[in-house]
Amino acid sequence: AQSVTQLGSHVSVSEGALVLLRCNYSSSVPPYLFWYVQYPNQGLQLLLKYTSAATLVKGINGFEAEFKKSETSFHLTKPSAHMSDAAEYFCAVASYNQGGKLIFGQGTELSVKP
Amino acid sequence: DAGVTQSPTHLIKTRGQQVTLRCSPKSGHDTVSWYQQALGQGPQFIFQYYEEEERQRGNFPDRFSGHQFPNYSSELNVNALLLGDSALYLCASSTDRDQETQYFGPGTRLLVL
Numbered sequence: 001a002q003s004v005t006q007l008g009s010h011v012s013v014s015e016g017a018l019v020l021l022r023c024n025y026s027s028s029v030p031p032y033l034f035w036y037v038q039y040p041n042q043g044l045q046l047l048l049k050y051t052s053a054a055t056l057v058k059g060i061n062g063f064e065a066e067f068k069k070s071e072t073s074f075h076l077t078k079p080s081a082h083m084s085d086a087a088e089y090f091c092a093v094a095s096y097n098q099g100g101k102l103i104f105g106q107g108t109e110l111s112v113k114p
Numbered sequence: 115d116a117g118v119t120q121s122p123t124h125l126i127k128t129r130g131q132q133v134t135l136r137c138s139p140k141s142g143h144d145t146v147s148w149y150q151q152a153l154g155q156g157p158q159f160i161f162q163y164y165e166e167e168e169r170q171r172g173n174f175p176d177r178f179s180g181h182q183f184p185n186y187s188s189e190l191n192v193n194a195l196l197l198g199d200s201a202l203y204l205c206a207s208s209t210d211r212d213q214e215t216q217y218f219g220p221g222t223r224l225l226v227l
Contacts, residue, residue, distance in 0.1 A: 004156075032214045043118075043204055043218040044157070051214075090156050100147050100213030101170055102206075104156030 002027045002093050006105035014113045019063075019078040021108050023091030026072065033074040034092040034102065035065055044090065050074060061085070086112045116141060118207050118219035126225045127195050135190040135222045139207030145169075146188040147216060148180060151202040163188050164210055192224075200226045 007022040025031055032051050036044040048059025055067045065076045074091060088109050092102040119138045127133050139146050145164045149157035159172035163182035182188045186207075192199055202223050206216035 034214075036218070043120075043220040044206075046215070046217060049215060092156075094214040098170075100145060100162050100208055100216060101159045101172065102147075102149075102157070102214070102216060103159070106156050107154075 004105035010109045012111040021076040023074045025093045029095045032094045036090045038088040120219040137205030138187045143207035145208045147206045149204040195226045
């Protein structure tokens with residue numbers, strides 16, 4: 001069975017600091033991996049996805065994530081946080097033999113201090 | 115190009131009632147998935163529709179049912195509402211060729227009293 005674990009339900013950084021949100025997955029087959037962002041009272045917006053091409057994936061708004069098979073990780077990073085990055089971030093996994101069923105982590109709330 | 119739209123945005127029901135939520139997929143998409151997001155949790159997969167048929171289902175009881183129309187829009191029906199059904203219901207659309215890459219609507223917030 002597939003699963004996703006997001007380490008840290010809440011992360012706080014200062015504006016301009018590095019953002020690092022952690023995600024570990026479990027999958028018996030090569031996974032597809034995603035990061036989504038959710039602003040208050042809104043739906044989910046796709047930030048980036050990994051589908052077995054390059055291991056370093058660049059997304060929107062300056063975010064990127066690196067797929068590390070040996071560590072079963074897919075951590076999300078951004079070199080310099082902006083106030084507008086404050087939101088809830090979700091990591092999700094899917095597999096080619098599960099169709100479009102996304103399995104989400106519990107989410108990490110990112111706060112950005114001025 | 116309109117994205118995924120959902121209606122209504124908010125809904126209040128009482129226990130035992132029935133509710134219908136609606137979703138229109140992104141232009142060019144033919145597959146619709148529904149998720150339930152309880153407060154403080156990640157979304158949980160309910161089911162997916164393609165070619166007007168339920169293609170895959172998560173661990174939700176039969177009280178949860180759906181429908182897809184020829185224009186690819188979809189409905190989620192929940193019967194015999196329980197307090198625990200209070201949540202944000204998210205619709206996501208994709209193409210059959212790329213089912214995993216899903217674009218979400220703004221959701222319908224359901225409160226069951």
